[in-house]
Amino acid sequence: MASAAYHQASVTLQPRCYFSSSCVNQQNGITSISLIPKGVKLDIALTARGCYSTTVPDPVLSPSSGTSSEAKKKSNEAALILIRHGESMWNEKNLFTGCVDVPLTKKGVEEAIEAGKRISNIPVDMIYTSSLIRAQMTAMLAMTEHRRKKVPIILHDENEQARVWSQIFSKDTKKQCIPVVTAWQLNERMYGELQGLNKQETADRYGTEQVHVWRRSYDTPPPNGESLEMCAERAVAYFKEFIQPQLLSGKNVMIAAHGNSLRSIIMYLDKLTSQEVISLELSTGIPMLYIFKEGRFIRRGSPVAPTEAGVYAYTKSLAQYRQKLDEMFQS
Numbered sequence: 602m603a604s605a606a607y608h609q610a611s612v613t614l615q616p617r618c619y620f621s622s623s624c625v626n627q628q629n630g631i632t633s634i635s636l637i638p639k640g641v642k643l644d645i646a647l648t649a650r651g652c653y654s655t656t657v658p659d660p661v662l663s664p665s666s667g668t669s670s671e672a673k674k675k676s677n678e679a680a681l682i683l684i685r686h687g688e689s690m691w692n693e694k695n696l697f698t699g700c701v702d703v704p705l706t707k708k709g710v711e712e713a714i715e716a717g718k719r720i721s722n723i724p725v726d727m728i729y730t731s732s733l734i735r736a737q738m739t740a741m742l743a744m745t746e747h748r749r750k751k752v753p754i755i756l757h758d759e760n761e762q763a764r765v766w767s768q769i770f771s772k773d774t775k776k777q778c779i780p781v782v783t784a785w786q787l788n789e790r791m792y793g794e795l796q797g798l799n800k801q802e803t804a805d806r807y808g809t810e811q812v813h814v815w816r817r818s819y820d821t822p823p824p825n826g827e828s829l830e831m832c833a834e835r836a837v838a839y840f841k842e843f844i845q846p847q848l849l850s851g852k853n854v855m856i857a858a859h860g861n862s863l864r865s866i867i868m869y870l871d872k873l874t875s876q877e878v879i880s881l882e883l884s885t886g887i888p889m890l891y892i893f894k895e896g897r898f899i900r901r902g903s904p905v906a907p908t909e910a911g912v913y914a915y916t917k918s919l920a921q922y923r924q925k926l927d928e929m930f931q932s
């Protein structure tokens with residue numbers, strides 16, 4: 602499984618037609634999302650309970666004629682964008698980072714902006730990030746490049762007061778927001794006693810082979826840390842429980858996370874074996890695209906540029922979305 606394969610190819614996308622119609626709750630540190638059935642009209646609101654919904658059609662994302670059968674058909678297809686965060690200050694120093702909360706370097710900021718350019722014409726309905734700043738910075742910086750100029754808003758559901766105090770009181774403003782759910786389950790694998798150690802010095806001390814096993818094997822954890830298998834137990838479980846239902850309901854989702862939490866999710870999406878995942882390497886700041894269609898994930902690689910013809914040629918509705926965007930920004 603060559604890592605390069607994850608950075609190429611073209612994309613088939615279904616632009617989504619609705620603002621997020623979901624309710625996001627957090628209890629005991631667990632985020633849960635309950636879907637509001639399509640066709641149920643609700644006032645858009647980021648309420649005290651973190652619920653988003655809308656009656657106001659988005660000028661770009663709304664269907665031109667939204668019959669329920671059409672909506673059903675469309676909900677069979679959704680885009681999933683995965684981005685590993687840009688270079689962090691410990692990536693730069695070649696230190697094991699894991700769950701230590703380290704920000705991006707200037708290069709990492711630039712990588713995130715570049716990633717945003719690549720996906721700037723792809724509609725995004727919901728964003729998931731880990732609870733770590735490097736993933737959150739990446740998601741936010743990428744969205745500064747989005748042509749639609751919707752504002753990513755981090756949901757604060759940690760307690761009732763946080764929910765109440767983060768309410769928005771303008772329907773129009775809410776319509777221009779993208780909910781961002783942060784989840785610790787998407788964090789980098791916990792690197793145990795390697796956190797803060799230099800990768801080269803660790804290889805010199807314990808041997809290149811041992812360090813490679815700690816870094817890339819599926820089931821061997823680093824000392825007192827998480828193996829990829831353990832990381833998958835939380836990251837893939839979160840993906841299945843909370844993100845997949847959003848895709849099923851037709852929403853386009855972006856996930857900004859980490860080398861190993863994303864490796865475990867890609868292992869699930871691409872049905873990789875524990876042998877194949879060993880050679881799966883993810884570059885920082887490269888967006889990867891999947892189409893979720895009829896319950897299957899189809900990998901489409903990464904668009905090389907926002908104008909890449911292949912990205913928009915696959916579905917009629919994406920071409921229409923692109924055309925609407927062009928018209929909107931020309932007028």
Ligand SMILES: O=C(O)[C@H](O)COP(=O)(O)O
Nearest residue numbers: 696697698699789816860
């Ligand atoms: O946590 C880290 O050090 C990196 O984000 C991932 O490191 P790895 O490439 O050693 O898994």
